[in-house]
Amino acid sequence: MNTTLPLWFRLRRAFFFALLLGLWAPVKIVWEQHIAHEQDLLRYHDVPMTRELRDELGQGLTIGMLSGMRSVVADLVWLNVTVAWEDEQWFKMEGYINLCTSLQPRSITFWDIGGWQLAWNASVSAMYDRKQPDPMKRLKASRFWIQKGLEVYLRGIENNPEHFDMWAATARLYEQRLGDYEKAAYYYEQASLRPDALAFYERFPAIMYGKAGDDQAAFAAWTRLWNRLTPEQRLEKQHQLGAWQYAAIRKLEDKLSIPKEKRVFPN
Amino acid sequence: MVALMKISVMDTSASPAFAVETIGLTKRYPLSWKRKIVLALDHLDLQIRPGEVFGLLGPNGSGKSTTLKLLLGLAIPSEGEARIFGLPPDSLEARARVGFLPENPYFYAFLTGDETLRFYGKLCGVTGAKLEKRIEELIDLVGLQNGRERPLRSYSKGMLQRIGLAQALIHDPDLLFLDEPTAGVDPLGSSQIRDLILRLKKMGKTVVFSSHLLEQVQEVADRVAIFSLGKKALEGSLEAMLVENQSTQINLPAELSAEQQERVRQLLVQAGVGAAEIRFTRPHLSLEQLYLRTIQKAPDANPPTHPRP
Amino acid sequence: MISSLKRIIAIGRNTLTEAVRQRVLSVLLIFGLVMVACSVFFSKLLIDEQIKFVKDFGCGAIGLFGFAIALLSTAQLIPQELHNRTIYTILAKPVRRVEFLLGKFLGVVLLLSLSVMLMSIAFAGALYWQEWQGIDSTQIGYDQRTPHWQSSPDMVNMYQRDILEIENQVRDPQLIEAILLIFAKLVMTSGIALLISTFATSSIFTIVTTFMIYLIGHMETVARQVWLGRGAETTLYQSGFLGILSLLIPDMNSFTIVDEILAGNRVPWAHTFNLLGYAGVYLIVLLALSEISFRYREL
Numbered sequence: 001m002n003t004t005l006p007l008w009f010r011l012r013r014a015f016f017f018a019l020l021l022g023l024w025a026p027v028k029i030v031w032e033q034h035i036a037h038e039q040d041l042l043r044y045h046d047v048p049m050t051r052e053l054r055d056e057l058g059q060g061l062t063i064g065m066l067s068g069m070r071s072v073v074a075d076l077v078w079l080n081v082t083v084a085w086e087d088e089q090w091f092k093m094e095g096y097i098n099l100c101t102s103l104q105p106r107s108i109t110f111w112d113i114g115g116w117q118l119a120w121n122a123s124v125s126a127m128y129d130r131k132q133p134d135p136m137k138r139l140k141a142s143r144f145w146i147q148k149g150l151e152v153y154l155r156g157i158e159n160n161p162e163h164f165d166m167w168a169a170t171a172r173l174y175e176q177r178l179g180d181y182e183k184a185a186y187y188y189e190q191a192s193l194r195p196d197a198l199a200f201y202e203r204f205p206a207i208m209y210g211k212a213g214d215d216q217a218a219f220a221a222w223t224r225l226w227n228r229l230t231p232e233q234r235l236e237k238q239h240q241l242g243a244w245q246y247a248a249i250r251k252l253e254d255k256l257s258i259p260k261e262k263r264v265f266p267n
Numbered sequence: 268m269v270a271l272m273k274i275s276v277m278d279t280s281a282s283p284a285f286a287v288e289t290i291g292l293t294k295r296y297p298l299s300w301k302r303k304i305v306l307a308l309d310h311l312d313l314q315i316r317p318g319e320v321f322g323l324l325g326p327n328g329s330g331k332s333t334t335l336k337l338l339l340g341l342a343i344p345s346e347g348e349a350r351i352f353g354l355p356p357d358s359l360e361a362r363a364r365v366g367f368l369p370e371n372p373y374f375y376a377f378l379t380g381d382e383t384l385r386f387y388g389k390l391c392g393v394t395g396a397k398l399e400k401r402i403e404e405l406i407d408l409v410g411l412q413n414g415r416e417r418p419l420r421s422y423s424k425g426m427l428q429r430i431g432l433a434q435a436l437i438h439d440p441d442l443l444f445l446d447e448p449t450a451g452v453d454p455l456g457s458s459q460i461r462d463l464i465l466r467l468k469k470m471g472k473t474v475v476f477s478s479h480l481l482e483q484v485q486e487v488a489d490r491v492a493i494f495s496l497g498k499k500a501l502e503g504s505l506e507a508m509l510v511e512n513q514s515t516q517i518n519l520p521a522e523l524s525a526e527q528q529e530r531v532r533q534l535l536v537q538a539g540v541g542a543a544e545i546r547f548t549r550p551h552l553s554l555e556q557l558y559l560r561t562i563q564k565a566p567d568a569n570p571p572t573h574p575r576p
Numbered sequence: 577m578i579s580s581l582k583r584i585i586a587i588g589r590n591t592l593t594e595a596v597r598q599r600v601l602s603v604l605l606i607f608g609l610v611m612v613a614c615s616v617f618f619s620k621l622l623i624d625e626q627i628k629f630v631k632d633f634g635c636g637a638i639g640l641f642g643f644a645i646a647l648l649s650t651a652q653l654i655p656q657e658l659h660n661r662t663i664y665t666i667l668a669k670p671v672r673r674v675e676f677l678l679g680k681f682l683g684v685v686l687l688l689s690l691s692v693m694l695m696s697i698a699f700a701g702a703l704y705w706q707e708w709q710g711i712d713s714t715q716i717g718y719d720q721r722t723p724h725w726q727s728s729p730d731m732v733n734m735y736q737r738d739i740l741e742i743e744n745q746v747r748d749p750q751l752i753e754a755i756l757l758i759f760a761k762l763v764m765t766s767g768i769a770l771l772i773s774t775f776a777t778s779s780i781f782t783i784v785t786t787f788m789i790y791l792i793g794h795m796e797t798v799a800r801q802v803w804l805g806r807g808a809e810t811t812l813y814q815s816g817f818l819g820i821l822s823l824l825i826p827d828m829n830s831f832t833i834v835d836e837i838l839a840g841n842r843v844p845w846a847h848t849f850n851l852l853g854y855a856g857v858y859l860i861v862l863l864a865l866s867e868i869s870f871r872y873r874e875l
Contacts (some may be wrong), residue, residue, distance in 0.1 A: 012872065013868060013871075028823070030821060034799060035854060036797065038847050041797065042844075067794060068794050068828060069640075071632040074632075075628065078625070082625075106836055107839040108840060109624045109625060109627075126676055345752045362671075365668060367664065367668035369665060372661050372662070372664065373661065374660065375660075385667075386586060388588055389582065389586040390666060391670060392582075431665075435668075437671045
């Protein structure tokens, strides 16, 4: 062709193309690494696509995962949890719960409902299993599912330590399913310390200690709460309907016969 | 955006005396998958003066459309150069003075006639009252009163061609390129387009058009170039090229009897013309002329524009 | 400069008008049906599940329908203009090629904005319906479990907590971030399709290639990490391949942070702006590449 024109000019489209890409590519990599670093700080972890996961999901859902539809894929898998619940297929249900929570470890809904399904629904169903005549075995099975639910909650906390819901759910499980009020008190306390926690969680530890019969600890917990209040807030609390702290502290002071000089309410 | 280095192949001070000028204009298309190069246009030299009507003739694939694309800056020449009023064809200044009607245009099927013209007007920087006035004028000029509010997908071929002409004229260009302006249009529409070209000529515009229908070219073009296989085979004024210098034709408004013919023959023999070379014939109408006469006798039955469906 | 901008806007508006009159947006009716189907179909689930599902499916559908619109309409832009020969009429006017390209792209962006806006409105509608349903069924639940529960301050407290939890999940202002990120991803996809269509000879090629890049873009993160040596050992050959992948393919996976937002986790605006900025700069690069490619294209 035209040999008088220099090579770069004849290939100018490719030349300019390569030039621009060459300038952009390093910036791109650095920027993407920065984004990835920020996402790490946000505790946002991608789920690596392993062979096992691919087998578990099947072809359609795998493509969905790969095209950035992770939450939709997880939801579709989660529908199986509801089906398994209706069919009382507890082991199957547990498998699906584990798959979903590993697909979306930061979805509180999955952890919350998953643990509840196991520790309440599966456990209660095992307790009243008509096919199992031995009450000891029924109790054992029931305990087994509570333990499974607890494991789900604890993994939920591990993945979402800043989320009060996970701590509160664990506390509820200790309180309602295991009757372990000391543990329940600890987890309620943790829940109340998280950001956005609902206000009333802060008195739950004290109530739990009371239920556990540990009056000293309960008194300490109530007093701690009371001391956190400003004088105006205290005045308000005393006149409030069901002024919890006020009433509880007075009662415990009498019960524990605390000496007058150490009482919150000497009169 | 990346700055483009322009490599000038020839002297850039080309004379602006021409509306269109090309010097050694060449276009090769590489067919990379066949390792072959197609020579679409081979060293074309062309000079068209302002005010001329110029016809590009030739069979399909002879280089007419390639020439127009190069003149509009739509394709990049492999060699040589083209100038529009002394300007490079891809410059905005050149294109502000150029109107173009492509072959078989479709336009935006969902826009109405008015919207189409408004869109093209905006592209040329014509706006507001000036644009609306211009649209009125052009609709009148091309006779599209019944197409103003209709979407273009309901247009007939002739109407599309006319809206195409109107859009080419929207910014009042000095030079018009029309690619096969009468292709696929019925004879009546095609004669209207011919009339339009003549009117544009009267308005002082330069018109360059391509066609493979020779008769049409003959009726409007001042000069033509005939293309064959990417090369300009012939160029010149129709006057000069079409007159057969070796013969003379005498037209009479009446039929001559055999006796009258004999007397004329004798007169001519006396004047020194060889008797064997004198022939008497009656002129024929072309079928097109017959058709147009018939249609125009009954204008009400065949309105010039297409009725609403 | 201003006249140039006017021409770009004229071409953009023209492109949008064409698309709207071709009833491209009627695709969105299907989106509406999906939203209604979601709400009805998931009504047997628990309230928390329902809200999560409507959010996930709603945003998923906005992404999916937007993707279809972005891909199909962008891939058609140049081939359709060539087929109708309108590109010749436009470029024969005093219009630069880059103005034509940007105008066409602006048209697609306008179309996408309109579609995403309409879908977001339908999505918000579905969410509010979900909230109303949730509150309704919560109240019925309380009524069934404890008669006269309104007289117990504790029960009232609990009820209010439940309602608040539903409202917090539904009326999450972070959903705006999610929609913006989805939109950014769509515009980026459009930019890729535009670049490919500047040298593609058929729109099918553009569609298939863009789709491949979109998919690979979701794996670019992994490729990059391995290439930069944070993962498995690689041979020289593999490393070269991953390097090219990381250097050329945009990172689409970062945008799946939308999942986090939908799950109710806090994603700061700074991070969202970081991603939007990345998408914006990437888009400029894509447009510049398209310009280079289109400038030298034979029409």
